[in-house]
Amino acid sequence: MEINLLLRLLVAHLLTDFILQPKSWVIDREEKRGKSSKLYLHVLITTIVAYVLSGLYSNWVIPLVIFSTHLFIDYLKSKADKNKFSYFIADQVAHVLVIVVLWLSVENKWAETCPFIETVTSSNKFWVLVAGYTFVSFPLGIIIGKATQKWRDQIGREKEQAAISKLDDQETEESSNEHAAEISMIKKNNEEQGIGLANAGKWIGICERVLILTFVLMQQYSAIGFLMTAKSILRFSDKETNTQLKTEYILVGTLVSFATSAMIGVVMKMAMG
Numbered sequence: 001m002e003i004n005l006l007l008r009l010l011v012a013h014l015l016t017d018f019i020l021q022p023k024s025w026v027i028d029r030e031e032k033r034g035k036s037s038k039l040y041l042h043v044l045i046t047t048i049v050a051y052v053l054s055g056l057y058s059n060w061v062i063p064l065v066i067f068s069t070h071l072f073i074d075y076l077k078s079k080a081d082k083n084k085f086s087y088f089i090a091d092q093v094a095h096v097l098v099i100v101v102l103w104l105s106v107e108n109k110w111a112e113t114c115p116f117i118e119t120v121t122s123s124n125k126f127w128v129l130v131a132g133y134t135f136v137s138f139p140l141g142i143i144i145g146k147a148t149q150k151w152r153d154q155i156g157r158e159k160e161q162a163a164i165s166k167l168d169d170q171e172t173e174e175s176s177n178e179h180a181a182e183i184s185m186i187k188k189n190n191e192e193q194g195i196g197l198a199n200a201g202k203w204i205g206i207c208e209r210v211l212i213l214t215f216v217l218m219q220q221y222s223a224i225g226f227l228m229t230a231k232s233i234l235r236f237s238d239k240e241t242n243t244q245l246k247t248e249y250i251l252v253g254t255l256v257s258f259a260t261s262a263m264i265g266v267v268m269k270m271a272m273g
Contacts, residue, residue: 003103006103009099017095021042039074040071042074047070048063056106061105066098070095129272132264132268144205148256212265215265216265216268216269228254231254
């Protein structure tokens with residue numbers, strides 16, 4: 001299937017949305033929304049670049065569709081919460097879908113696309129890959145999280161107890177109310193830090209499991225060793241009282257994550273023949 005035009009339009013989108021669009025334009029669009037002159041200037045540049053790179057100078061459908069859809073999508077995004085990553089992803093997915101549909105329409109590829117999709121989705125290998133990558137992402141992360149929950153709770157309790165003991169040692173003329181407030185603040189901070197660590201650990205785990213699975217399927221076993229070596233560089237500060245517990249917890253989680261991902265990769269290779 002010829003994808004030259006598709007690649008040209010994608011390159012035009014990447015150039016204009018990420019390289020040729022200054023941050024000041026984005027801020028101006030978020031503040032003024034539909035009244036922002038930078039919004040229209042950005043859409044105009046996007047249209048011109050897409051038209052020039054397409055090479056189809058007699059085809060006016062491409063610039064008309066790019067201009068109208070890009071303006072509409074960016075206007076909607078300017079009204080959304082600019083700090084939410086989900087809105088950014090939705091914005092980019094919408095742009096890419098427009099480009100794909102435009103390419104299929106201009107090149108008249110609809111007749112070839114449907115049989116291609118049917119062939120791919122009817123393949124057992126395709127669904128083995130989908131099932132494998134889906135499982136090693138969120139489901140396996142939840143399973144590992146529940147399996148290691150007791151150790152994570154133990155680390156939190158010991159960290160909290162160490163902070164409270166240190167506060168008790170330093171207490172001199174503080175009132176009991178002030179002391180209780182300090183202890184309450186320590187507990188709250190520990191809970192918030194735990195949530196942040198859990199979220200960060202979740203995405204780190206997903207990335208490493210996807211990499212491990214990919215390396216196994218590609219038979220790049222040396223890359224797995226490199227990844228494990230890079231992960232082992234992680235160290236905790238000697239000033240922390242529960243460094244050993246944290247290190248052991250990280251090692252257990254890492255080894256379980258690596259081992260299960262590798263075994264799933266082996267099973268997938270056997271299933272795909």
